[in-house]
Amino acid sequence: MAYLEIENLRKEFRRPGQTPLKVIDGLNVSVEEGALLSILGPSGCGKSTMLNIINGLDDATSGRIILNGKEVSTKARSDVKVSVVFQQPRLLNWRTVSDNVLVPLLERGVGKREAKERVEKYLDLVGLGEFGGYYPLQLSGGMQQRVSLARGLAIEPDLLLADEPFSALDEITARKLRQEFVRVWATTGRTILFVTHNIREAVFLSSRMLVITARPSTTFLDMEIDVPQPRKPEDDALFELEKSITADFMRMEDESEMKRRLQEAVA
Protein backbone atom coordinates (compact mmCIF):
# COMPACT_ATOMS: atom_id res chain seq x y z
CA MET A 1 0.00 0.00 0.00
CA ALA A 2 1.17 3.46 -0.86
CA TYR A 3 2.17 6.03 1.77
CA LEU A 4 -1.00 8.07 1.29
CA GLU A 5 -4.15 6.50 -0.13
CA ILE A 6 -7.16 8.59 -1.02
CA GLU A 7 -9.96 6.11 -1.66
CA ASN A 8 -13.16 7.17 -3.34
CA LEU A 9 -13.19 10.46 -1.43
CA ARG A 10 -16.46 12.37 -1.46
CA LYS A 11 -17.22 15.62 0.28
CA GLU A 12 -20.46 17.54 0.42
CA PHE A 13 -21.25 20.67 2.36
CA ARG A 14 -24.76 21.00 3.68
CA ARG A 15 -26.51 24.20 2.75
CA PRO A 16 -29.66 25.29 4.51
CA GLY A 17 -32.67 25.13 2.17
CA GLN A 18 -30.66 23.86 -0.80
CA THR A 19 -29.25 20.63 -2.11
CA PRO A 20 -25.81 19.90 -0.57
CA LEU A 21 -22.84 21.41 -2.41
CA LYS A 22 -20.82 18.54 -3.88
CA VAL A 23 -17.17 19.52 -3.70
CA ILE A 24 -15.29 16.30 -4.25
CA ASP A 25 -16.89 13.41 -6.08
CA GLY A 26 -15.07 10.12 -5.80
CA LEU A 27 -11.39 11.01 -5.89
CA ASN A 28 -8.86 8.16 -5.97
CA VAL A 29 -5.17 8.89 -5.55
CA SER A 30 -2.27 6.97 -4.15
CA VAL A 31 0.90 8.81 -3.33
CA GLU A 32 4.26 7.09 -2.90
CA GLU A 33 6.51 8.08 -0.04
CA GLY A 34 8.91 10.83 -1.08
CA ALA A 35 6.79 12.13 -3.95
CA LEU A 36 6.29 15.79 -4.65
CA LEU A 37 2.77 15.64 -5.97
CA SER A 38 1.27 18.75 -7.49
CA ILE A 39 -2.46 19.04 -7.49
CA LEU A 40 -3.66 21.31 -10.21
CA GLY A 41 -7.25 22.36 -10.66
CA PRO A 42 -9.56 25.28 -11.28
CA SER A 43 -10.29 27.48 -8.27
CA GLY A 44 -13.06 26.30 -5.98
CA CYS A 45 -12.54 22.66 -6.89
CA GLY A 46 -12.02 21.44 -3.33
CA LYS A 47 -8.23 21.29 -3.21
CA SER A 48 -8.01 23.04 0.16
CA THR A 49 -10.85 20.89 1.48
CA MET A 50 -8.89 17.81 0.51
CA LEU A 51 -5.79 19.03 2.38
CA ASN A 52 -7.97 19.71 5.44
CA ILE A 53 -9.36 16.19 5.36
CA ILE A 54 -5.86 14.70 5.07
CA ASN A 55 -4.73 16.77 8.07
CA GLY A 56 -7.74 15.63 10.10
CA LEU A 57 -9.34 19.07 10.27
CA ASP A 58 -12.45 18.04 8.39
CA ASP A 59 -14.26 14.74 7.78
CA ALA A 60 -15.06 13.21 4.42
CA THR A 61 -18.70 12.60 3.56
CA SER A 62 -17.66 9.16 2.38
CA GLY A 63 -14.49 7.39 1.31
CA ARG A 64 -11.26 6.98 3.22
CA ILE A 65 -7.88 8.57 3.65
CA ILE A 66 -5.15 6.20 4.73
CA LEU A 67 -1.87 7.77 5.76
CA ASN A 68 1.04 5.48 6.53
CA GLY A 69 -1.33 2.54 7.01
CA LYS A 70 -3.82 4.27 9.32
CA GLU A 71 -7.18 5.75 8.51
CA VAL A 72 -7.40 9.49 9.24
CA SER A 73 -10.38 11.44 10.62
CA THR A 74 -10.97 14.48 12.82
CA LYS A 75 -11.24 12.12 15.79
CA ALA A 76 -8.11 10.18 14.90
CA ARG A 77 -5.52 12.50 13.42
CA SER A 78 -2.47 10.77 12.02
CA ASP A 79 0.71 10.31 14.08
CA VAL A 80 2.61 11.16 10.93
CA LYS A 81 4.29 14.55 11.32
CA VAL A 82 2.15 16.76 9.10
CA SER A 83 2.89 20.42 8.45
CA VAL A 84 1.17 23.10 6.39
CA VAL A 85 1.89 26.25 4.42
CA PHE A 86 -1.19 28.30 3.63
CA GLN A 87 -1.92 30.65 0.80
CA GLN A 88 -1.96 33.56 3.26
CA PRO A 89 0.74 33.98 5.93
CA ARG A 90 -1.64 33.41 8.88
CA LEU A 91 0.91 34.60 11.42
CA LEU A 92 0.41 35.60 15.04
CA ASN A 93 0.92 39.32 14.53
CA TRP A 94 1.52 39.93 18.25
CA ARG A 95 4.49 37.56 18.28
CA THR A 96 7.89 38.18 16.74
CA VAL A 97 8.92 36.46 13.52
CA SER A 98 11.10 34.02 15.53
CA ASP A 99 8.26 33.22 17.90
CA ASN A 100 5.97 32.50 14.99
CA VAL A 101 8.31 29.77 13.82
CA LEU A 102 9.15 28.65 17.36
CA VAL A 103 5.68 28.27 18.87
CA PRO A 104 4.45 25.44 16.59
CA LEU A 105 7.71 23.57 17.25
CA LEU A 106 7.24 23.80 21.01
CA GLU A 107 3.61 22.71 20.59
CA ARG A 108 4.94 19.63 18.81
CA GLY A 109 7.19 18.84 21.75
CA VAL A 110 10.49 19.75 20.09
CA GLY A 111 13.09 20.54 22.79
CA LYS A 112 13.74 24.20 23.41
CA ARG A 113 17.35 24.24 22.33
CA GLU A 114 16.74 22.29 19.14
CA ALA A 115 13.67 24.37 18.34
CA LYS A 116 15.74 27.55 18.56
CA GLU A 117 18.39 26.12 16.25
CA ARG A 118 15.71 25.19 13.74
CA VAL A 119 14.14 28.65 13.88
CA GLU A 120 17.50 30.15 12.98
CA LYS A 121 18.16 27.60 10.25
CA TYR A 122 14.84 27.97 8.47
CA LEU A 123 14.62 31.73 8.78
CA ASP A 124 18.07 31.83 7.14
CA LEU A 125 16.81 29.50 4.45
CA VAL A 126 13.99 31.86 3.46
CA GLY A 127 16.35 34.83 3.65
CA LEU A 128 14.95 36.35 6.83
CA GLY A 129 17.79 35.50 9.21
CA GLU A 130 18.11 39.09 10.36
CA PHE A 131 14.41 39.70 10.88
CA GLY A 132 13.74 37.32 13.77
CA GLY A 133 13.11 40.17 16.18
CA TYR A 134 10.62 42.00 13.98
CA TYR A 135 6.86 41.82 14.25
CA PRO A 136 5.04 40.46 11.18
CA LEU A 137 3.18 43.70 10.44
CA GLN A 138 6.52 45.44 10.07
CA LEU A 139 7.28 43.22 7.09
CA SER A 140 5.91 43.26 3.56
CA GLY A 141 3.35 40.68 2.45
CA GLY A 142 6.01 38.70 0.62
CA MET A 143 8.25 38.56 3.67
CA GLN A 144 5.33 37.47 5.82
CA GLN A 145 4.67 34.61 3.44
CA ARG A 146 8.31 33.57 3.73
CA VAL A 147 7.94 33.45 7.51
CA SER A 148 4.95 31.18 6.97
CA LEU A 149 7.09 28.96 4.73
CA ALA A 150 9.84 28.80 7.35
CA ARG A 151 7.24 27.84 9.96
CA GLY A 152 5.96 25.02 7.76
CA LEU A 153 9.43 23.67 6.97
CA ALA A 154 10.81 23.99 10.50
CA ILE A 155 8.48 21.23 11.67
CA GLU A 156 10.61 19.00 9.37
CA PRO A 157 7.43 17.16 8.44
CA ASP A 158 7.03 13.70 6.99
CA LEU A 159 4.14 15.08 4.97
CA LEU A 160 3.96 18.73 3.95
CA LEU A 161 0.66 20.13 2.73
CA ALA A 162 1.28 23.29 0.74
CA ASP A 163 -1.74 25.26 -0.42
CA GLU A 164 -0.63 27.68 -3.15
CA PRO A 165 2.20 28.93 -0.93
CA PHE A 166 3.87 31.05 -3.61
CA SER A 167 0.83 32.48 -5.36
CA ALA A 168 0.87 35.74 -3.42
CA LEU A 169 4.57 36.40 -4.05
CA ASP A 170 6.24 38.38 -6.78
CA GLU A 171 7.73 36.17 -9.50
CA ILE A 172 11.39 36.69 -8.62
CA THR A 173 10.89 35.83 -4.94
CA ALA A 174 8.63 32.92 -5.86
CA ARG A 175 11.24 31.54 -8.23
CA LYS A 176 13.99 31.69 -5.62
CA LEU A 177 11.80 30.04 -3.02
CA ARG A 178 10.68 27.30 -5.42
CA GLN A 179 14.32 26.39 -5.98
CA GLU A 180 14.95 26.28 -2.22
CA PHE A 181 11.76 24.31 -1.77
CA VAL A 182 12.84 21.64 -4.24
CA ARG A 183 16.29 21.53 -2.67
CA VAL A 184 14.83 20.94 0.80
CA TRP A 185 12.55 18.27 -0.59
CA ALA A 186 15.39 16.54 -2.46
CA THR A 187 17.69 16.50 0.57
CA THR A 188 15.06 15.34 3.07
CA GLY A 189 13.16 12.94 0.79
CA ARG A 190 9.86 13.67 2.49
CA THR A 191 6.43 13.61 0.87
CA ILE A 192 4.85 16.86 -0.30
CA LEU A 193 1.37 17.63 -1.59
CA PHE A 194 1.48 20.91 -3.44
CA VAL A 195 -1.77 22.57 -4.46
CA THR A 196 -1.47 25.18 -7.18
CA HIS A 197 -3.25 26.68 -10.14
CA ASN A 198 0.02 27.64 -11.78
CA ILE A 199 0.85 25.06 -14.46
CA ARG A 200 4.44 26.18 -14.94
CA GLU A 201 5.07 26.00 -11.21
CA ALA A 202 3.57 22.51 -11.04
CA VAL A 203 5.67 21.26 -13.95
CA PHE A 204 8.85 22.75 -12.51
CA LEU A 205 8.41 21.39 -9.00
CA SER A 206 6.75 18.07 -9.05
CA SER A 207 7.69 14.47 -9.53
CA ARG A 208 4.07 13.75 -10.31
CA MET A 209 1.12 15.84 -11.27
CA LEU A 210 -2.55 15.42 -10.77
CA VAL A 211 -5.05 17.52 -12.69
CA ILE A 212 -8.50 17.53 -11.19
CA THR A 213 -11.73 18.75 -12.69
CA ALA A 214 -13.98 21.56 -11.57
CA ARG A 215 -16.46 20.94 -8.76
CA PRO A 216 -17.34 18.21 -7.98
CA SER A 217 -13.74 17.10 -8.44
CA THR A 218 -12.55 13.90 -9.98
CA THR A 219 -9.17 13.02 -11.46
CA PHE A 220 -8.72 14.29 -15.00
CA LEU A 221 -5.07 13.59 -15.54
CA ASP A 222 -2.39 11.83 -13.51
CA MET A 223 1.14 11.95 -14.89
CA GLU A 224 4.73 11.40 -13.85
CA ILE A 225 7.17 14.18 -14.64
CA ASP A 226 10.46 12.37 -15.06
CA VAL A 227 12.72 15.30 -15.81
CA PRO A 228 15.70 14.87 -13.46
CA GLN A 229 16.26 17.29 -10.58
CA PRO A 230 17.67 19.88 -10.19
CA ARG A 231 15.68 21.41 -13.03
CA LYS A 232 16.12 24.72 -14.73
CA PRO A 233 13.01 26.85 -15.11
CA GLU A 234 13.99 27.47 -18.75
CA ASP A 235 14.36 23.78 -19.65
CA ASP A 236 12.74 23.02 -23.03
CA ALA A 237 11.40 19.67 -21.86
CA LEU A 238 9.54 21.43 -19.06
CA PHE A 239 8.24 24.00 -21.48
CA GLU A 240 6.89 21.32 -23.82
CA LEU A 241 5.16 19.64 -20.89
CA GLU A 242 3.67 22.92 -19.80
CA LYS A 243 2.30 23.54 -23.27
CA SER A 244 0.68 20.11 -23.59
CA ILE A 245 -0.79 20.24 -20.08
CA THR A 246 -2.13 23.73 -20.68
CA ALA A 247 -3.83 22.43 -23.81
CA ASP A 248 -5.30 19.52 -21.83
CA PHE A 249 -6.42 21.89 -19.12
CA MET A 250 -8.18 24.12 -21.60
CA ARG A 251 -9.87 21.08 -23.16
CA MET A 252 -11.06 20.03 -19.72
CA GLU A 253 -12.48 23.49 -19.04
CA ASP A 254 -14.26 23.46 -22.41
CA GLU A 255 -15.69 20.02 -21.76
CA SER A 256 -17.05 21.00 -18.37
CA GLU A 257 -18.49 24.17 -19.86
CA MET A 258 -20.20 22.09 -22.58
CA LYS A 259 -21.48 19.65 -20.01
CA ARG A 260 -22.91 22.46 -17.88
CA ARG A 261 -24.66 24.03 -20.87
CA LEU A 262 -26.03 20.66 -21.91
CA GLN A 263 -27.39 20.06 -18.44
CA GLU A 264 -28.96 23.52 -18.41
CA ALA A 265 -30.54 22.86 -21.79
CA VAL A 266 -31.97 19.53 -20.62
CA ALA A 267 -33.28 21.13 -17.44
Added chain:
Amino acid sequence: MSTSTEVADDSGIRVDTDVVRGIEEPVPIKRRKSWKRPLRRFSALIGIIVIWWLASLFMSPQTLPGPFLVFSTMLENLTEGDTYYQLAVTMGRVLGGMTIAMIMGLVIGLIMGLSAWGEDLLINVVLVGFSIPAVVFGILFILWFGLNDTAAILAVGVAATPAIAINIWQGTKAIDRDLMHMGKAFRFSQRSMLTKVVIPQLVPFVLAALRTALAISWKIVTVVELIGLSSGVGYMLHWWFGNFNMTQVLAWTLLFTITLLLIENLILKPIEKRLTRWRPHAAALEGAA
Protein backbone atom coordinates in the same frame (compact mmCIF):
# COMPACT_ATOMS: atom_id res chain seq x y z
CA MET B 1 -16.66 51.61 20.63
CA SER B 2 -15.75 52.95 17.21
CA THR B 3 -12.06 52.69 18.00
CA SER B 4 -12.35 49.04 18.88
CA THR B 5 -13.75 48.11 15.47
CA GLU B 6 -10.88 49.87 13.78
CA VAL B 7 -8.47 47.91 15.90
CA ALA B 8 -10.13 44.64 14.93
CA ASP B 9 -9.99 45.36 11.23
CA ASP B 10 -6.40 46.20 11.49
CA SER B 11 -5.32 42.99 13.16
CA GLY B 12 -6.68 40.98 10.21
CA ILE B 13 -4.48 39.06 7.87
CA ARG B 14 -2.89 41.07 5.13
CA VAL B 15 -1.54 39.53 1.97
CA ASP B 16 -2.22 42.63 0.03
CA THR B 17 -0.58 44.99 -2.33
CA ASP B 18 2.73 45.04 -0.43
CA VAL B 19 3.74 42.10 -2.56
CA VAL B 20 3.55 44.10 -5.74
CA ARG B 21 5.59 46.82 -4.15
CA GLY B 22 8.74 44.87 -4.79
CA ILE B 23 10.80 46.82 -2.29
CA GLU B 24 11.24 44.47 0.60
CA GLU B 25 12.09 46.94 3.30
CA PRO B 26 10.64 46.44 6.78
CA VAL B 27 8.27 49.16 7.83
CA PRO B 28 9.61 50.90 10.91
CA ILE B 29 7.13 51.28 13.76
CA LYS B 30 6.72 55.02 13.97
CA ARG B 31 6.66 56.66 17.35
CA ARG B 32 6.55 60.37 16.75
CA LYS B 33 7.85 62.23 19.75
CA SER B 34 6.67 65.78 19.40
CA TRP B 35 5.27 68.46 21.64
CA LYS B 36 2.64 69.30 19.02
CA ARG B 37 0.45 66.27 19.72
CA PRO B 38 -0.08 66.87 23.46
CA LEU B 39 -0.61 70.57 22.73
CA ARG B 40 -3.30 69.75 20.19
CA ARG B 41 -4.93 67.34 22.61
CA PHE B 42 -5.12 69.86 25.39
CA SER B 43 -5.99 72.88 23.26
CA ALA B 44 -9.73 72.10 23.35
CA LEU B 45 -9.55 71.69 27.11
CA ILE B 46 -7.77 75.01 27.44
CA GLY B 47 -10.43 76.57 25.20
CA ILE B 48 -13.18 75.41 27.52
CA ILE B 49 -11.34 76.83 30.52
CA VAL B 50 -10.96 80.18 28.73
CA ILE B 51 -14.71 80.25 27.93
CA TRP B 52 -15.45 79.32 31.54
CA TRP B 53 -13.22 82.16 32.74
CA LEU B 54 -14.86 84.70 30.37
CA ALA B 55 -18.36 83.61 31.43
CA SER B 56 -17.45 83.88 35.11
CA LEU B 57 -16.52 87.53 34.65
CA PHE B 58 -20.17 88.35 34.04
CA MET B 59 -21.66 86.26 36.86
CA SER B 60 -21.50 86.24 40.61
CA PRO B 61 -19.18 83.68 42.22
CA GLN B 62 -22.30 82.08 43.79
CA THR B 63 -23.60 81.19 40.31
CA LEU B 64 -20.39 80.53 38.39
CA PRO B 65 -17.05 80.87 40.16
CA GLY B 66 -14.07 81.35 37.81
CA PRO B 67 -11.46 78.67 37.12
CA PHE B 68 -8.83 80.32 39.33
CA LEU B 69 -11.09 80.38 42.37
CA VAL B 70 -12.15 76.75 41.80
CA PHE B 71 -8.57 75.64 41.27
CA SER B 72 -7.27 77.36 44.37
CA THR B 73 -10.17 75.93 46.41
CA MET B 74 -9.26 72.48 45.17
CA LEU B 75 -5.61 72.99 46.16
CA GLU B 76 -6.74 74.23 49.54
CA ASN B 77 -8.90 71.11 49.97
CA LEU B 78 -5.84 69.03 49.16
CA THR B 79 -4.08 70.32 52.29
CA GLU B 80 -6.77 68.59 54.39
CA GLY B 81 -6.45 64.87 55.14
CA ASP B 82 -10.20 64.37 54.85
CA THR B 83 -10.10 65.10 51.11
CA TYR B 84 -7.79 62.15 50.52
CA TYR B 85 -9.99 59.96 52.67
CA GLN B 86 -13.14 60.84 50.63
CA LEU B 87 -11.27 60.36 47.37
CA ALA B 88 -9.88 57.00 48.50
CA VAL B 89 -13.31 55.80 49.64
CA THR B 90 -14.80 56.60 46.23
CA MET B 91 -11.87 55.07 44.33
CA GLY B 92 -12.22 51.92 46.44
CA ARG B 93 -15.87 51.63 45.47
CA VAL B 94 -15.05 52.32 41.82
CA LEU B 95 -12.35 49.62 41.81
CA GLY B 96 -14.59 47.12 43.61
CA GLY B 97 -17.46 47.74 41.24
CA MET B 98 -15.18 47.68 38.20
CA THR B 99 -13.69 44.34 39.23
CA ILE B 100 -17.16 42.82 39.51
CA ALA B 101 -18.22 44.36 36.20
CA MET B 102 -15.06 43.17 34.40
CA ILE B 103 -15.45 39.60 35.65
CA MET B 104 -19.17 39.37 34.94
CA GLY B 105 -18.84 41.25 31.66
CA LEU B 106 -16.01 38.97 30.46
CA VAL B 107 -17.95 35.82 31.31
CA ILE B 108 -21.22 37.04 29.77
CA GLY B 109 -19.47 38.51 26.72
CA LEU B 110 -17.52 35.30 26.09
CA ILE B 111 -20.64 33.14 26.46
CA MET B 112 -22.48 35.40 24.03
CA GLY B 113 -19.62 35.46 21.58
CA LEU B 114 -18.71 31.79 21.63
CA SER B 115 -22.14 30.12 21.54
CA ALA B 116 -25.19 31.01 19.47
CA TRP B 117 -27.27 29.55 22.26
CA GLY B 118 -25.73 31.94 24.79
CA GLU B 119 -26.19 34.87 22.47
CA ASP B 120 -29.91 34.18 22.04
CA LEU B 121 -30.34 33.68 25.76
CA LEU B 122 -28.48 36.77 26.95
CA ILE B 123 -28.74 39.42 24.27
CA ASN B 124 -32.00 40.95 25.49
CA VAL B 125 -31.00 40.82 29.14
CA VAL B 126 -27.80 42.70 28.33
CA LEU B 127 -29.54 45.29 26.16
CA VAL B 128 -32.23 45.90 28.79
CA GLY B 129 -29.54 46.16 31.48
CA PHE B 130 -27.66 48.61 29.28
CA SER B 131 -30.68 50.90 28.95
CA ILE B 132 -31.72 50.99 32.62
CA PRO B 133 -30.55 54.27 34.20
CA ALA B 134 -27.72 53.73 36.67
CA VAL B 135 -29.60 55.57 39.39
CA VAL B 136 -32.25 52.81 39.33
CA PHE B 137 -29.58 50.23 40.22
CA GLY B 138 -28.41 52.60 42.96
CA ILE B 139 -31.90 52.87 44.48
CA LEU B 140 -32.53 49.11 44.23
CA PHE B 141 -29.28 48.08 45.88
CA ILE B 142 -29.60 50.67 48.65
CA LEU B 143 -33.13 49.39 49.39
CA TRP B 144 -31.90 45.79 49.44
CA PHE B 145 -28.54 46.15 51.23
CA GLY B 146 -28.90 49.40 53.14
CA LEU B 147 -26.76 52.53 53.08
CA ASN B 148 -23.34 50.88 52.88
CA ASP B 149 -20.34 50.00 50.70
CA THR B 150 -21.82 46.65 49.67
CA ALA B 151 -24.78 48.39 48.06
CA ALA B 152 -22.53 50.93 46.32
CA ILE B 153 -20.08 48.36 44.96
CA LEU B 154 -22.79 45.95 43.80
CA ALA B 155 -24.74 48.77 42.14
CA VAL B 156 -21.64 49.86 40.25
CA GLY B 157 -20.77 46.28 39.34
CA VAL B 158 -24.19 45.41 38.00
CA ALA B 159 -24.74 48.72 36.22
CA ALA B 160 -21.37 48.61 34.40
CA THR B 161 -21.56 44.93 33.43
CA PRO B 162 -23.69 45.27 30.24
CA ALA B 163 -21.29 47.75 28.63
CA ILE B 164 -18.32 45.44 29.28
CA ALA B 165 -20.23 42.40 28.05
CA ILE B 166 -21.10 44.17 24.80
CA ASN B 167 -17.45 45.13 24.24
CA ILE B 168 -16.16 41.60 24.83
CA TRP B 169 -18.97 40.13 22.73
CA GLN B 170 -17.92 42.35 19.83
CA GLY B 171 -14.33 41.25 20.42
CA THR B 172 -15.14 37.56 20.10
CA LYS B 173 -16.97 38.31 16.84
CA ALA B 174 -13.77 39.79 15.46
CA ILE B 175 -11.62 36.72 16.21
CA ASP B 176 -9.84 35.58 13.07
CA ARG B 177 -11.13 32.07 12.19
CA ASP B 178 -8.24 31.53 9.76
CA LEU B 179 -5.77 31.88 12.62
CA MET B 180 -7.70 29.35 14.68
CA HIS B 181 -7.50 27.03 11.67
CA MET B 182 -3.75 27.61 11.59
CA GLY B 183 -3.51 26.70 15.29
CA LYS B 184 -5.46 23.50 14.73
CA ALA B 185 -3.39 22.59 11.67
CA PHE B 186 -0.21 22.92 13.77
CA ARG B 187 -1.86 21.02 16.62
CA PHE B 188 -1.86 23.73 19.24
CA SER B 189 -3.15 22.45 22.56
CA GLN B 190 -6.51 23.81 23.78
CA ARG B 191 -4.64 25.91 26.28
CA SER B 192 -2.24 27.41 23.73
CA MET B 193 -5.14 28.05 21.40
CA LEU B 194 -6.69 30.18 24.12
CA THR B 195 -3.58 31.91 25.44
CA LYS B 196 -1.65 32.37 22.19
CA VAL B 197 -4.36 32.75 19.55
CA VAL B 198 -7.67 33.86 21.06
CA ILE B 199 -6.84 36.06 24.05
CA PRO B 200 -4.26 38.27 22.27
CA GLN B 201 -6.97 39.14 19.76
CA LEU B 202 -9.30 40.12 22.59
CA VAL B 203 -6.78 42.43 24.27
CA PRO B 204 -7.77 45.64 22.43
CA PHE B 205 -11.40 44.98 23.31
CA VAL B 206 -10.61 44.26 26.95
CA LEU B 207 -8.71 47.56 27.12
CA ALA B 208 -11.63 49.41 25.56
CA ALA B 209 -13.93 47.67 28.03
CA LEU B 210 -11.67 48.72 30.92
CA ARG B 211 -11.92 52.36 29.84
CA THR B 212 -15.69 52.20 29.51
CA ALA B 213 -15.93 50.46 32.88
CA LEU B 214 -13.87 53.18 34.55
CA ALA B 215 -15.95 56.00 33.09
CA ILE B 216 -19.29 54.35 33.86
CA SER B 217 -18.27 53.22 37.34
CA TRP B 218 -17.28 56.68 38.46
CA LYS B 219 -20.56 58.15 37.22
CA ILE B 220 -22.63 55.52 38.98
CA VAL B 221 -20.66 55.66 42.21
CA THR B 222 -21.16 59.41 42.60
CA VAL B 223 -24.89 59.04 42.02
CA VAL B 224 -25.14 56.25 44.62
CA GLU B 225 -23.07 58.27 47.10
CA LEU B 226 -25.18 61.31 46.41
CA ILE B 227 -28.49 59.60 47.06
CA GLY B 228 -27.62 57.49 50.03
CA LEU B 229 -24.11 57.33 51.47
CA SER B 230 -22.31 59.47 54.02
CA SER B 231 -18.80 59.34 52.54
CA GLY B 232 -17.04 59.71 49.22
CA VAL B 233 -16.85 62.31 46.50
CA GLY B 234 -20.57 62.01 45.71
CA TYR B 235 -21.40 62.67 49.33
CA MET B 236 -19.14 65.75 49.37
CA LEU B 237 -20.85 67.03 46.21
CA HIS B 238 -24.19 66.51 47.90
CA TRP B 239 -23.03 68.26 51.06
CA TRP B 240 -21.70 71.34 49.26
CA PHE B 241 -24.78 71.36 47.02
CA GLY B 242 -26.90 71.50 50.23
CA ASN B 243 -24.84 74.53 51.32
CA PHE B 244 -25.31 76.17 47.92
CA ASN B 245 -21.52 76.33 47.62
CA MET B 246 -20.93 76.27 43.86
CA THR B 247 -17.17 76.78 44.19
CA GLN B 248 -16.74 73.59 46.26
CA VAL B 249 -19.03 71.56 43.98
CA LEU B 250 -16.84 72.50 41.02
CA ALA B 251 -13.62 72.02 43.01
CA TRP B 252 -14.59 68.44 43.86
CA THR B 253 -15.63 67.72 40.28
CA LEU B 254 -12.31 69.08 39.07
CA LEU B 255 -10.39 66.97 41.57
CA PHE B 256 -12.07 63.81 40.42
CA THR B 257 -11.62 64.65 36.76
CA ILE B 258 -7.91 65.14 37.31
CA THR B 259 -7.70 61.84 39.19
CA LEU B 260 -9.34 60.03 36.25
CA LEU B 261 -7.02 61.71 33.76
CA LEU B 262 -4.05 60.57 35.82
CA ILE B 263 -5.34 56.99 35.89
CA GLU B 264 -5.86 57.09 32.12
CA ASN B 265 -2.43 58.52 31.32
CA LEU B 266 -0.30 56.86 34.00
CA ILE B 267 -1.88 53.40 34.08
CA LEU B 268 -4.11 52.61 31.09
CA LYS B 269 -2.10 54.25 28.31
CA PRO B 270 1.25 52.65 29.22
CA ILE B 271 -0.43 49.22 29.53
CA GLU B 272 -2.01 49.70 26.13
CA LYS B 273 1.26 50.78 24.59
CA ARG B 274 3.02 47.72 25.95
CA LEU B 275 0.34 45.31 24.79
CA THR B 276 -0.10 46.71 21.28
CA ARG B 277 3.50 47.54 20.39
CA TRP B 278 3.38 44.95 17.60
CA ARG B 279 0.93 47.07 15.67
CA PRO B 280 2.61 49.60 13.34
CA HIS B 281 -0.39 51.91 13.43
CA ALA B 282 -0.51 52.12 17.22
CA ALA B 283 0.54 55.76 17.14
CA ALA B 284 -2.14 56.68 14.60
CA LEU B 285 -4.86 54.84 16.47
CA GLU B 286 -3.90 56.40 19.74
CA GLY B 287 -4.93 59.73 18.28
CA ALA B 288 -8.34 58.30 17.51
CA ALA B 289 -8.80 56.88 21.01
